[in-house]
Amino acid sequence: MNAIWLIRSRQLASRLRFWIAIVGYNPRDRSLGHSIYLFYVAIFFSLWGFAVLTLLANFGAGILSILKGAQPETTASMVITVILLGDFILRGYISAKRSPFVFTEDDAGLICQTPVDRRQVAIIWMVSDWLVLALPYAALVVVLCFANIQLIEPGNIQWSHLPGYLLSGLRVTSIVLPIHLAFTSLDNTLGVLRLQGDRDIPSLSLIPIGFAAIFIGLALVYPSGLKLSLLPLQFVIMSGIGEANWLIGFIVGVTFALFGLLMLYMSSPRLNLSRAAHESRFRSILQQVSRPGNLHLNHRMKPREQLGSGHRASRLPGWAGAWSLLWKDWVISLRVVNPRHIGAWLGIFCASLGLMLPLGEGVHLWAFVIWSLFVGQRGTGQLRNDLELWAITRQLPFHARDALLLEIVRPVTGVIFTSWLASGISAWFGYIPDLKVIVMIPTVSLCITLAVGYVILRQAKSTDLLVGQAVDIDAGGVLLGLLIGAVPIGLIAWITSQSNVAWVAWIATVLGFALSSGIAYGMWMISAAQYRKIK
Amino acid sequence: MVQPLLQAEGLSRSFGEFQAVKPLDFVINAGEIVILTGPNGAGKTTLLNCLSGLMRPTTGNIRVEGYDLYRDEVAAKQRLAFVPDVPRFYRELTSWEHLRFISLAFGVEQGWEGRAEGMLKEFGMWESRDLYPHNLSRGMRLKLGIFIAFIRPFKMLLMDEPTSALDPDSAVLFHEKLIMMAKDGCAILLTSHDLRLAEVLNGVIWRMEQGQLNTR
Numbered sequence: 001m002n003a004i005w006l007i008r009s010r011q012l013a014s015r016l017r018f019w020i021a022i023v024g025y026n027p028r029d030r031s032l033g034h035s036i037y038l039f040y041v042a043i044f045f046s047l048w049g050f051a052v053l054t055l056l057a058n059f060g061a062g063i064l065s066i067l068k069g070a071q072p073e074t075t076a077s078m079v080i081t082v083i084l085l086g087d088f089i090l091r092g093y094i095s096a097k098r099s100p101f102v103f104t105e106d107d108a109g110l111i112c113q114t115p116v117d118r119r120q121v122a123i124i125w126m127v128s129d130w131l132v133l134a135l136p137y138a139a140l141v142v143v144l145c146f147a148n149i150q151l152i153e154p155g156n157i158q159w160s161h162l163p164g165y166l167l168s169g170l171r172v173t174s175i176v177l178p179i180h181l182a183f184t185s186l187d188n189t190l191g192v193l194r195l196q197g198d199r200d201i202p203s204l205s206l207i208p209i210g211f212a213a214i215f216i217g218l219a220l221v222y223p224s225g226l227k228l229s230l231l232p233l234q235f236v237i238m239s240g241i242g243e244a245n246w247l248i249g250f251i252v253g254v255t256f257a258l259f260g261l262l263m264l265y266m267s268s269p270r271l272n273l274s275r276a277a278h279e280s281r282f283r284s285i286l287q288q289v290s291r292p293g294n295l296h297l298n299h300r301m302k303p304r305e306q307l308g309s310g311h312r313a314s315r316l317p318g319w320a321g322a323w324s325l326l327w328k329d330w331v332i333s334l335r336v337v338n339p340r341h342i343g344a345w346l347g348i349f350c351a352s353l354g355l356m357l358p359l360g361e362g363v364h365l366w367a368f369v370i371w372s373l374f375v376g377q378r379g380t381g382q383l384r385n386d387l388e389l390w391a392i393t394r395q396l397p398f399h400a401r402d403a404l405l406l407e408i409v410r411p412v413t414g415v416i417f418t419s420w421l422a423s424g425i426s427a428w429f430g431y432i433p434d435l436k437v438i439v440m441i442p443t444v445s446l447c448i449t450l451a452v453g454y455v456i457l458r459q460a461k462s463t464d465l466l467v468g469q470a471v472d473i474d475a476g477g478v479l480l481g482l483l484i485g486a487v488p489i490g491l492i493a494w495i496t497s498q499s500n501v502a503w504v505a506w507i508a509t510v511l512g513f514a515l516s517s518g519i520a521y522g523m524w525m526i527s528a529a530q531y532r533k534i535k
Numbered sequence: 536m537v538q539p540l541l542q543a544e545g546l547s548r549s550f551g552e553f554q555a556v557k558p559l560d561f562v563i564n565a566g567e568i569v570i571l572t573g574p575n576g577a578g579k580t581t582l583l584n585c586l587s588g589l590m591r592p593t594t595g596n597i598r599v600e601g602y603d604l605y606r607d608e609v610a611a612k613q614r615l616a617f618v619p620d621v622p623r624f625y626r627e628l629t630s631w632e633h634l635r636f637i638s639l640a641f642g643v644e645q646g647w648e649g650r651a652e653g654m655l656k657e658f659g660m661w662e663s664r665d666l667y668p669h670n671l672s673r674g675m676r677l678k679l680g681i682f683i684a685f686i687r688p689f690k691m692l693l694m695d696e697p698t699s700a701l702d703p704d705s706a707v708l709f710h711e712k713l714i715m716m717a718k719d720g721c722a723i724l725l726t727s728h729d730l731r732l733a734e735v736l737n738g739v740i741w742r743m744e745q746g747q748l749n750t751r
Contacts, residue, residue: 310629311629318639320640321639325640391617397613398609462584466584468623
């Protein structure tokens, strides 16, 4: 067996063994009972996965149906095209900045310092990484495909529908995955071109930036030109969804994948593995840390890699006194683009969209729950950060109420504007958002944040804070946040249910706003008192 | 009447059943340098954490120049500075930005840059001013913790083993600074295992053992 593949396959097998061990299967146990158990586990997770994908498809169908003026299959193919291209450009940009290949310390010694064939390393590393990267794409396209089927054939899913669903899932993945492989290969090719010899080529990052600029420019200035330029890709994806000839789409997809692999193969004979190993050393440690599920440590370590060694002092104008907390928060937030934070903001945006769009009361309720969770998490993020630096923040000469307010003001403002942005987007779709919701967003955000903050402060102990361990949001905080946020909204819902007259809705909104403002003020005072009392 | 800069009355701290600091009373006046010594686990760090307001005492009161640390917390904190044994920093702020943040927080808008530059140059950290704290060595991190205390106005300085990771030149410079501060009317309480410090700093030694303080 090829030596490089031998090492890589052992690494992949080791990762797989970790997941197998989680479900309680021991590969060394060769008994019949254990084999039956493996079969059972495989069937169980297949059915579970199918059920989850179908459930998500319900939500996807709701989203596809609200996009007016387009057929669901066209919308689905457009969504897949945009995500594939966006990911292609983003990964391309990252590859042009740092090594797309991640090597461990062992790899650095066993592979990178030896005269192995660089082309084999590039191909094997890319394909093995792609196997993991492709999974969420496979899930996404299957969900969109199922959603499309649900829109074409409405009604409850029955067992007899299962083969049809499975076939359509296979059909779409057989098209999209080769395209994704091609894009990943091309992104890695860009990384390989940067890793030739010892010289860095910073201008390579202009290629993905140029692509992004062209697409955005076309979207803004000449939308039909953008549609035209994306037509070949969209046609191939349409063939996966069942709106065009599958065989042609499959042949095009596989040819494109082979082209991508060929480009990577041809560009990598002079790939500088030592540089790649040096650049990816910290990332390999991060991956090893997060693999057993230690995400907390990973989240703590990851920003260090993004931050690098240093930065020129910020020129942001500062404010004296307690306002300096705001200055500090701004500088910090401008330094690190944390994927976790982006996810939370995206979550707030999507949940707000769920609140604004006419998706039914059930969806609105869930959207509110999810929105509240994200608001509680984001709203108290800076407070938890400051608690982790107790020795600095506790010494600052501020009243606890001022410090608390300034620690949450920036994230809560972010929450309010993100939610309002979602309402703007829903208006763009043609759905005028409920004015009551828009009015209530600021005070309800404050209520939830302060309620979650109160629980965090109540559980905080100085002995833990001194070693940098702030309390995470727990079920109690989530529940209190939800309850506190739901009270004014419940009041509005109750009053408006009594009468359909317009002025009643206005009075309900004013009362709800006043109640939520009062609750927010009360929670602020209680939380500030708790802040002072931390033992 | 001249207020003592630090006054503890009936101060104690317990962790469950365990009493880390037994009830104690003491006063530190302006110009005094106190070196708190004692074996590991004697309660020195816990006492300093209580005195700095980082840890609430189980019983007793703490006054900084007459201001109660918990009832008049803003006035008391404006007079107090504490350097922990292992300082912690914001990951995303550079050394210089930490000094700017603390200056702003304590309302020092004028002249802080010159003082910060002077300190960083004196202690050989000027070149590292734009580095993030995780890229500093242990000794440099300790120095940054000291600068964060020194950049703001204070009257009472508390330090937990401040010279443990300093190089000999920096330690000498640091001792000179402490003596000057005491001459300017500040009071200093620091923990150390180095008994010669009392001689170097012209201070007094207090001994702590099993949570009990002996100020004689």
